[in-house]
Amino acid sequence: MKRWPFAGRRQELEDLVRLARDPTAQGVVIAGPAGVGKSRLAGEALTHFHAAKVTLVPVRATKAASSIPNGxxxxxIPRQHPPHLVNTLRWAADELLAHARGRVLVLAVDDAHLLDSxxxxxxxxxxxxxxxxxxATxxxxxxxxxxxxxxxxxxxxxxxxxxxxxxxDVAAxxxxxxxxxxxxxxxxxxxxVTEGNALFLYEVVQAAMASGALSPIHGMWxxxxxxxxxxxxxxxxxxxxxxxxxxxxEVLEYTALAEPIGARTLSSLxxxxxxxxxxxxxxxxIRVDRRREIARLGHPLYGEVARERLPELRRRRRHADLVAALESTGLHRREDPLRVTVxxxxxxxxxxxxxxxxxxxxAWSAHDYPLAIRLGEAALEGGGVSASLQLATLLDYAQQPDRARAVLEATPEPEDEPTRARLVLAQASNLAWGMDRLGEALDLLASAEKELKAAPPRRQVTVQRLGLTASAARPSEALRLSADLLAHDLGPAQRAQVLSSRALSLCYTGRTGEAVTLVHxxxxxxxxxxxxxxxxxxxxxxxxxxxxxFSGDLAVMDQAIASMRAALAGQRGWSRGEGSLALARGNA
Known part of the structure; x- marks a missing residue:
């Protein structure tokens, strides 16, 4: 960590400086897990002592010297042995005091747990x-x-x-x-990934920069x-x-592949x-969740290392064992089918x-885009048009419009109207959001509305046209369309889409209070x-x-940003959600 400047942890540093100089005690011991940054904090605290009034003596304890007296x-202290019949502890203490030369002696002890007795x-x-x-640390x-x-x-x-x-602190x-x-x-x-471990953070960042996984884009890393x-x-x-x-x-490998995993399942394996x-x-x-014991890794990086070092054949065997173990006890939790499929x-x-x-x-609903895409691609074989449409939509939302377009172009023309409507919706979404061709998308939807005979698929297309019209900042047309749609008996998903589009249009017309009510x-x-x-x-x-x-109400913005941040918690990979959050914060 010496190559990085000290940043963050300002309150901790203030507390440590106060404790280190507290006249009612003789110093402070900084305790914490390995790599958390104890030594760096101690070093920063020591710089706040007046150099003209103290003599700083560093003491570095090591495992190698922990069994050697005075190691x-x-x-x-002098290399020669103390005189016979002399208290060696007092002699060594006096030798240390000699370093002070009349000033206050401050001992900076690193890794005090390794001190010899x-x-x-x-x-x-x-x-x-x-x-x-x-x-001391x-x-x-x-x-x-x-x-x-x-x-x-x-x-x-x-x-x-x-x-x-x-x-x-990580950001700082x-x-x-x-x-x-x-x-x-x-x-x-x-x-x-690092769980806030300063040493691991340094190593992970250095490796990510060297590989290109971490890089500056438009002035931001x-x-x-x-x-x-x-x-x-x-x-x-x-x-x-x-x-x-x-x-x-075995315990480490099964946990690395399956966490969180029930402790009973893990012990049976x-x-x-x-x-x-x-x-x-x-x-x-191990933690208890509703009387169920759940096992997780001691640190996320333990799993990274275990998975990387796991031979392919043993990895396959471990996954097969996990499937058998979970299926034998029954799939009780909502996420169990996803885990077993993976x-x-x-x-x-x-x-x-x-x-x-x-x-x-x-996986998509949990914002795990890499996993959702991998599963969607696996479903293409034998999954028919439904698999193609789901994967294309998912790729669009994962900011991979060219791949989505390729999937759509390879999709055969459906014969039934409901599936035809779904294909048109996916194509329009790809044109509007992925390819930035909003006009073509609206034309495609308008044409499909005329061709479709059945009311349900035609209404799906109308809902999509409403969404694009609202996004194109055509509030008058969007408000008229949304009012017509809300007059029908809509399902929860369609109603939410219409409310979202109507709220956006109300916002554009300055009716921000009504818009926020619809969002809520x-x-x-x-x-x-x-x-x-x-x-x-x-x-x-x-x-x-x-x-x-638009209304200049920072409290409303703060509430929206806090709610958006909570909704995106745990998301993996870049998505429109991250872009929306960044834009909202920038506007604020």
Whole structure:
């Protein structure tokens, strides 16, 4: 982390400086997990001591010297042995005090949990006697010498537990390190992958920049693909988790492929003893959700390494085992069919088009575009026109209009009117949003309305024409169309589409209060239509934010942005939702 400037964590730094200089104690111990940035925080806190009044003495404890008496102090005390019949602890303490030359002695102890017992007692004796102050770092979850832990338990120093970097901290660090701001999706993704671990963040960013997955686009850093695992990062993770037995490796691999996974399912695939040991070593975390024990990885990067190192044949076997285990207990949760379908593909077991399409829709509703597309492509074989139309629409919303166009051009002309209407809708959406040919899209829809005889498919086309008309800023025509449509008995999805278009048109005419009311009405009923139209969430929020923009009401904008951010939480990959959020924030 020395190559990056210090940024973020301003409140933490202020707290640490106050504790380090607190006259009622002799310093502070900064505790936290490995790589969280303890040493960097300690270094910044130490710069706030007046250099003319203190003598700063660095003490670096290491695992190699932890079994050698005074090993951590070897460079600070004389090489010759103390005289016979002399208290060696007092002698070593006096030698350290000699460095102060009459000023306040401040001991900067890095990795205090690795101090040998002799060095720990020497340092503790100086702190207890108020002859030295201490700013130390200590790794949580590791045994530490009693002499160190007693210092904060007895009140001689303060203990400060530091947390991983927040998303705001990640954004600040990246901005300072890269010279420009990252976008929100990049901050969220890097925060998820690293869980705010400063050391992992540095390595992931360096690897992503080297591979081109992280690059500046229009003055803002964007992550356009999953960052690769650099060898140094893999080494750091292996150092963290240590050597694994075959049983522990099984637990890690199954969890990496299937998290979140029921603890009982995981123990049936491995063993109860292995699962307990994996939890004890921090490889997995177990939490209780409605009386069900759920296992997750101890850190997301553990899974990245485990999946990358997993041989293909063993990966297929693991997925097949997961399918058998979940199917044997029954598919009880809403996401179980999606998970089993994905595992069947990965295990080489195959899946029918219908469950593939359903799984693709579920992944789409969760904003996991890469997975939704992969499942949609798998459904093309044997899935017919329905599979082609779903995949083309999905590709459009995932900002891949050329691929969507190719799928549509390869789709045979349907014979029945409902399917014909769906094809026209997909073609119009691709023309308008993907190819920026709005006029052609409106002409296509108007022509289809005249050709279709049955009322339901014709109404679908009219709803789409309304949406494009509203987006083209033709509010008078859109308001007339929406009023006609609302006079009919519409299903939840169609009604939400009409309300969205009408709200946008009202916003354009300055009737922003009425528009926001319609947006709220549509979002209030989202449970009834979200699975069918997951992509409608973003346009509704965009209109909501635009109403605040047009009326100059920042409170309305803030509410819309907060709601939009919550709706997009967990989204993977760039989509229109991210663009809508960025535009709303920019306008605000």
């Amino acid at each position: 951590a102090l070897a460079d600070l 002799h060095s720990a007692e020497v340092i503790a004796s100086l702190v207890r006697a108020r002859q030295a102050r201490m700013v 200590l790794r949580t979850g590791e045994p530490a010498p009693d002499a160190v832990t007693l210092l904060w338990r007895e009140g001689h120093v303060r203990r400060y537990d530091t947390d991983p970097l927040s998303d705001l 660090v990246l901005t300072a390190a890269l010279g420009a701001q990252p976008d929100d999706a990049t901050v969220r993704r890097l925060g998820e 964007k992550l356009t693909g999953d960052p690769p695992l650099a060898p140094r990062l893999v080494d750091l993770i292996h150092e963290r988790i240590g050597a694994l037995s075959p049983e522990l490796k 491995t063993s109860e003893r292995a699962l307990l040991e994996a939890e004890e070593r921090g490889l997995v975390r 595992w069947r593909l990965a295990g080489g077991l195959g899946a029918a088009p219908r469950p593939l399409l359903e799984a693709s829709r579920l 009405e549509a979002l209030r009923d989202a449970a009834a239509w979200r699975d069918e139209l997951p992509a409608l969430i973003s346009p509704l929020h965009s209109t909501w934010a635009m109403c605040g923009y």
